[in-house]
Amino acid sequence: LISGHRRSEVRRLRALARAPRDADERGHHEEERGAERASAAALRPVLAAALARLSAAERELLLLVAWADLSYEEAAEALKIPIGTVRSRLHRVRAKLRRHLDLSEENV
Structure with missing residues (x-):
């Protein structure tokens, strides 16, 4: 499901x-x-x-922080992961999005 x-x-x-x-x-x-x-x-x-x-886990974390406006601490609690993991994953996810958006703008 x-x-x-x-x-x-x-x-x-x-x-x-x-x-x-x-x-x-x-x-x-x-x-x-x-x-x-x-x-x-x-x-x-x-x-x-x-x-x-993005993977489902990456998308979920990003949307919790960016859309649901959760703090890093709240996102860590919701996902049951350490706050350091939240910070490092968000850094990687944002870098992925930047790279993809930069590539897309070049093709426009």
């Missing part, structure tokens, strides 16, 4: 990476926020592809 969920998650991220942007995400709204939305919309497929390349 868990492995099925993780495969589905990766498929969703890959599909999001391939999905075309709709008109609402192209920045047709107010001037200031429109530019931010357009930048975020352009990055979304690339970021989804980068997230799909």
